[in-house]
Amino acid sequence: MKNDYSFLGEAKTVAVVCNQWGDTGKGKIVDFLTPWADVVARGTGGANAGHTVAWEGKKFVTHLLPSSIFHDKEGKISIIGSGVVFDPRQCIAELTALHANGYASEHLRISRRAKLVLPQHIVLDRLSASRVNESLGTTGRGIGPAYSDYYNRNSLTVGDLFHRDTFAKKLQRNIEEKIARIREYDPSLVREILFHTHLGEGIFFNDETILNRDSIVEHFTGEYAEALRAYVTDTDELIHNTVGKKHILLEGAQGYLLSIDYGTYPYVTSSDCSIEGLAKGAGLSVRDVDLTFGVMKGFYMTRVGKGAFPTEMGGEEAQEYCSKTTKDEELRTHVDYSINEQDGFKQGIAVRINGNEYGATTGRLRRVGWVDLVLLKRALHVNGMNVILTKLDVLDGCEEIKICIAYQYTGEAFFLGRDTLAHGAILTSVHPDNSLLSSCEPIYKVFPGWKTKTSNMRSYQDLPQEMRTIIDFIENETGARVRMISIGPERDQTIVVDKDV
Ligand code: IMP
Numbered sequence: 001m002k003n004d005y006s007f008l009g010e011a012k013t014v015a016v017v018c019n020q021w022g023d024t025g026k027g028k029i030v031d032f033l034t035p036w037a038d039v040v041a042r043g044t045g046g047a048n049a050g051h052t053v054a055w056e057g058k059k060f061v062t063h064l065l066p067s068s069i070f071h072d073k074e075g076k077i078s079i080i081g082s083g084v085v086f087d088p089r090q091c092i093a094e095l096t097a098l099h100a101n102g103y104a105s106e107h108l109r110i111s112r113r114a115k116l117v118l119p120q121h122i123v124l125d126r127l128s129a130s131r132v133n134e135s136l137g138t139t140g141r142g143i144g145p146a147y148s149d150y151y152n153r154n155s156l157t158v159g160d161l162f163h164r165d166t167f168a169k170k171l172q173r174n175i176e177e178k179i180a181r182i183r184e185y186d187p188s189l190v191r192e193i194l195f196h197t198h199l200g201e202g203i204f205f206n207d208e209t210i211l212n213r214d215s216i217v218e219h220f221t222g223e224y225a226e227a228l229r230a231y232v233t234d235t236d237e238l239i240h241n242t243v244g245k246k247h248i249l250l251e252g253a254q255g256y257l258l259s260i261d262y263g264t265y266p267y268v269t270s271s272d273c274s275i276e277g278l279a280k281g282a283g284l285s286v287r288d289v290d291l292t293f294g295v296m297k298g299f300y301m302t303r304v305g306k307g308a309f310p311t312e313m314g315g316e317e318a319q320e321y322c323s324k325t326t327k328d329e330e331l332r333t334h335v336d337y338s339i340n341e342q343d344g345f346k347q348g349i350a351v352r353i354n355g356n357e358y359g360a361t362t363g364r365l366r367r368v369g370w371v372d373l374v375l376l377k378r379a380l381h382v383n384g385m386n387v388i389l390t391k392l393d394v395l396d397g398c399e400e401i402k403i404c405i406a407y408q409y410t411g412e413a414f415f416l417g418r419d420t421l422a423h424g425a426i427l428t429s430v431h432p433d434n435s436l437l438s439s440c441e442p443i444y445k446v447f448p449g450w451k452t453k454t455s456n457m458r459s460y461q462d463l464p465q466e467m468r469t470i471i472d473f474i475e476n477e478t479g480a481r482v483r484m485i486s487i488g489p490e491r492d493q494t495i496v497v498d499k500d501v
Contacts, residue, residue: 005036007483007496011290013248016388017275018255019294019379021263021303023357023366025390025486026295027051027067030251032494034076037249039242040068041079041235043281044271045253046117046146047090048139050360052489059489060101061360063141065094065108066251072104079235082113083271083281085146086158088224089200090117095227110228111235111283112159116220118171119194119204120178120211121145126193127185136267137305137323139361141198147260147270149174158232161225168217179210236283243288250289252278256379257303257432264434267307274382291386293483294379298389299401299470302357302366308437311369311404314345321345322365327358330365339398355394370444372404375432377478385479390486392467393455393493401470402444405477411439447473455488460497 008014014033018024031053034040047063053070062069064087066078080086095105121142128144129135138144149155154174160167182190194205203219206212242248254273257263261272271277275294279286303309312318330349337350348368351357357366380387395401407427414421414436421427421436426443430436450464457463463485471482485495 003032003035004496005033007498008036008291012244012246013250013284013289013291015250015252015275015278015289015292017252017273017278017292017294017383019296019376019383019387020255020301021257022253022255022273023050023302023304023360024255024295024297025052026252027053028390028486028489028491028494029293029295029388029484030067030249031070032491033249034068034071035074036247037068037076038246039077039079039239040066040249040251041081041239041282042066042251042253043081043083043278043283044273045269046085046143047087047141048143048269048361049253051251051253052360062094063361064091065098065105068249068251069098069105069108070103072107075107077107077109077238078105079239079282080108080110080114081235081239081282082111083277084111084114085117085143085150085271086110086114087117087122087142088158088161088220088228089198090141092224092227105231108231109233109235109238110158110231112157112232113234113236114158115146115150115155116157116160117142117146118156118174118220119199119216120175120182121149122199123182123190123193123211124178126196127182127189130185130189135306137307139359141361144270158228161221161228162232164217164221167221168213171213171216175211175213175216182210239283243284248284250278250282250284256294256383257375262378262382262432264307264432264437267305267434274379275384276382292384293386293388294383295388295390296371296376297355297394298392298467298485299371299395299403300351300355300368300391301371302352302355302368304359304362304364304366308434308440309367309369310407310437310440311372311402311442313348313351313368313370314343317345318348319367322367325365327363327365339395351394355391370402370404370442371474372442373474373477374404374407374428374430376474376480377429378432380478380480385481386483387480388484388486389471389482392485393453393487395449396453396455397451398449401447401449403447403470403473404442405445406443407440408443409436409439410441411436414439445473455493457487458492458495460485460495460499463495
């Protein structure tokens with residue numbers, strides 16, 4: 001199918017970010033826009049992302065590689081920018097799987113300034129998950145510890161892979177303090193983590209020193225450097241020379257509400273996954289971006305791991321259940337729940353099963369809740385007003401759709417400085433501070449749902465009136481403009497919204 005990209009107008013640089021907590025289907029949208037692009041760049045996060053792309057009935061998931069990599073043979077340049085924390089082992093594993101499936105990677109470019117994720121980062125990330133008071137429910141890919149080193153001015157970069165002596169010296173400086181911290185944990189747990197497949201099944205383990213420095217130097221500056229040499233370059237220079245001349249597509253990871261700067265801190269990731277962080281991490285300024293699309297699910301949202309979620313279906317009970325249950329268990333026991341269950345907990349399970357809301361990186365259950373306009377307004381403020389709604393088909397047949405329009409604050413009087421938030425106050429705007437959100441009850445406007453199956457619809461005018469009424473409401477309430485709608489995982493299940501036709 002040949003797509004019509006006239007809706008992008010004169011834009012040369014287009015970005016796709018997420019307005020929720022990630023997992024909104026950015027991968028599919030990037031894949032849809034990739035034929036338009038000459039260059040596709042990632043700028044934030046690392047192997048914590050999971051980009052799912054469906055193609056000819058098959059599903060592909062990449063964690064580190066931009067999803068444009070599947071178009072390499074068409075000459076598309078895929079960039080991993082300097083804002084990314086880069087795990088060479090993960091990248092090589094993804095490349096190997098890609099090549100085995102007949103795909104190429106000739107046009108992949110990796111920033112030599114990207115910061116390395118090293119075995120000690122993954123070990124520390126996984127160890128902190130073992131202590132309840134330290135655990136944020138991370139993906140265990142070493143992301144937080146790797147970014148901490150960056151801000152602590154102690155990182156090793158992709159460029160260091162090609163300088164064995166420098167790498168060894170920097171590693172020595174980096175690793176000492178990590179080993180001391182690792183020694184505070186149960187040695188059998190440390191051993192178990194180091195024997196995980198993500199850490200090469202023990203190749204970096206040493207009985208005495210725990211981490212085998214020589215082995216890290218050997219593998220990283222040897223085999224990994226050689227496998228990656230052809231791709232590593234100054235991507236900032238590459239993208240500066242391209243901007244304004246060719247079509248650039250920026251591929252976001254995670255979502256606004258997980259941004260270290262804007263999200264529900266501390267239950268966030270360690271990079272700024274808003275448009276600002278993405279542009280910078282890809283080597284651009286936000287001023288270079290002509291058009292930003294903020295993706296959100298219609299009309300629900302999900303989050304993985306811990307943190308406040310005012311509109312969660314089933315509330316705390318659901319959060320607790322999601323932290324303890326596996327996908328297999330859920331599918332074995334609860335497939336008969338309907339998305340029209342009166343009980344929010346059961347309804348949440350049904351929506352999760354319907355939407356296949358299980359982590360692409362970790363397989364964890366994604367917590368499910370209704371769309372929240374209070375939080376959306378914050379995201380729009382930074383990511384801009386152009387919105388893409390995805391997965392709308394998941395709610396086909398749902399009798400009532402709830403949209404959160406405000407909160408009632410249910411906590412003790414909360415001193416904000418000059419102002420005090422009183423118990424019972426109604427809030428239509430709030431900073432997504434985790435502790436504040438934890439004491440907010442959603443106030444919903446309830447809309448009738450649509451009964452028809454939407455996955456075969458191909459124009460905005462075909463979509464059920466009930467769905468369009470909700471879209472109009474969200475637009476009027478927030479100022480957002482819905483530009484595209486996705487009603488299934490396949491490329492052709494994408495509708496460019498042209499309301500005036
Ligand atoms: P980290 O990014 O692995 O440090 O995890 C920090 C938080 O961000 C955890 O709650 C993760 O579940 C969440 N997170 C990280 N990446 C993603 C993603 O791609 N989708 C959804 N949640 C994510």
